[in-house]
Amino acid sequence: MYLQDFKYYSPDSVMEVCQLLSKFGDSAKAYCGGTDILPKMKNGLLEPEVLISLKNIADLKKIEYVEGKGVVIGGACTHNDLVFSKLLEKRYSAVSKAAETMAANQIRHMGTVAGNIASAVPSADIPPILITLNASLTLVGTQGERTLPLEEVFIGPGKTVLANDEIITEIIIPDQKYTGSGYYKFALRKSGALAVVGVAATINVEEDMIKDVKIALGAVSPTPVRAKEAEKFLIGKKISNELLEEAGSIASGECKPISDFRASAEYRTDLVRIYTKRVLEQITKKENS
Numbered sequence: 095m096y097l098q099d100f101k102y103y104s105p106d107s108v109m110e111v112c113q114l115l116s117k118f119g120d121s122a123k124a125y126c127g128g129t130d131i132l133p134k135m136k137n138g139l140l141e142p143e144v145l146i147s148l149k150n151i152a153d154l155k156k157i158e159y160v161e162g163k164g165v166v167i168g169g170a171c172t173h174n175d176l177v178f179s180k181l182l183e184k185r186y187s188a189v190s191k192a193a194e195t196m197a198a199n200q201i202r203h204m205g206t207v208a209g210n211i212a213s214a215v216p217s218a219d220i221p222p223i224l225i226t227l228n229a230s231l232t233l234v235g236t237q238g239e240r241t242l243p244l245e246e247v248f249i250g251p252g253k254t255v256l257a258n259d260e261i262i263t264e265i266i267i268p269d270q271k272y273t274g275s276g277y278y279k280f281a282l283r284k285s286g287a288l289a290v291v292g293v294a295a296t297i298n299v300e301e302d303m304i305k306d307v308k309i310a311l312g313a314v315s316p317t318p319v320r321a322k323e324a325e326k327f328l329i330g331k332k333i334s335n336e337l338l339e340e341a342g343s344i345a346s347g348e349c350k351p352i353s354d355f356r357a358s359a360e361y362r363t364d365l366v367r368i369y370t371k372r373v374l375e376q377i378t379k380k381e382n383s
């Protein structure tokens with residue numbers, strides 16, 4: 095499995111990346127960790143003539159708090175950057191923990207959050223938790239900059255709304271009031287395996303009353319999907335075992351899984367029921383408040 099020949103560019107500014115992407119069009123690809131793109135190239139599934147690396151752009155490597163914006167994760171931050179970020183641990187530890195469920199240490203060290211998003215694999219681990227935290231993306235292209243809610247970025251397996259010459263420069267988690275947040279993943283091995291089902295939820299509970307909740311499901315639809323009926327059912331109610339159980343059942347009716355070698359659609363649907371209840375139980379425990 096050899097790589098075909100390709101030209102390699104490693105510019106040190108975002109605009110240069112966008113200009114190169116625009117110049118070479120469909121024959122070019124941005125790349126960062128290479129953990130998605132290189133296996134595809136080795137297997138002949140992708141044959142870009144030009145690879146444009148983002149690794150040289152220092153600005154894309156920061157995780158910082160920006161007043162009025164929130165926590166900003168740069169477009170070249172790796173999963174391990176998330177796992178070891180003190181800022182995330184303090185403000186959004188569920189994001190670090192979700193990153194920790196990803197792959198093996200070597201892949202977490204190379205693979206990036208932006209690459210995980212841009213690849214738009216339905217089983218990707220990071221989008222669901224970020225969606226429940228109202229994350230948005232800054233996209234930069236030759237035509238300028240725009241901000242989009244993460245939830246609106248996915249349009250199908252492997253497909254996003256990103257234009258050819260656009261890259262993700264920032265993932266922004268805005269300030270918000272919440273009392274619990276978490277991601278539960280079911281996979282066929284304890285580590286290094288893709289999600290068969292992933293359920294993320296972020297909740298705001300006051301005196302046992304659910305003020306707000308967002309639930310996002312991964313690996314059970316062509317894109318990550320919100321369980322909006324389950325959310326609606328929960329808001330304004332007092333937490334009880336029966337309530338969370340019912341929310342799990344409602345969420346399981348909101349996914350459209352496929353059957354594949356990892357699991358049948360029926361099994362995945364049932365896992366959504368169980369894992370939605372589990373993640374809600376976990377994030378509403380008193381010690382998490």
Ligand SMILES: Cc1cc2nc3c(=O)[nH]c(=O)nc-3n(C[C@H](O)[C@H](O)[C@H](O)COP(=O)(O)OP(=O)(O)OC[C@H]3O[C@@H](n4cnc5c(N)ncnc54)[C@H](O)[C@@H]3O)c2cc1C
Pocket residue numbers: 123124125126127128129130131132133148169170195196197198201204205206207208209210211212213217218219220256260261262263286287288289
């Ligand atoms: C053995 C193995 C195990 C894995 N396990 C998991 C797992 O458990 N969970 C999981 O979710 N994923 C898993 N993955 C997938 C992969 O590691 C992630 O999706 C990773 O985050 C991709 O990031 P990257 O920087 O390596 O992307 P690359 O391979 O560099 O690029 C992937 C795609 O994203 C685009 N891209 C990259 N950066 C940007 C950017 N800033 N803006 C716009 N487009 C960009 C590229 O053009 C390309 O199309 C695994 C991969 C391997 C090889």
